[in-house]
Amino acid sequence: MARQRLQKILAAAGVASRRKCEELITEGVVRVNRKVVDELPAFADADTDIITVRGKRIRRAEKVYFLLNKPK
DSSP states (O other): OOOEEHHHHHHHTTSSOHHHHHHHHHHTOEEETTEEEOSSSOEEOTTTSOEEETTEEOOOOOOOOOOOOOOO
């Protein structure tokens, strides 16, 4: 996947809202590949980079698809 803004990746993972994720980044509690990120804009690749918030690794949620049959 292409590089995206870090706050967008964190928000999609359910960490917090995008605005709150921006605050977390500027506080210095977010790391990408073991390096502290504290400036915006910050970019990362959700598939290849290791992203942690306060030491907890963030993983992308797998999408689940349901197929329904609704006969009349």
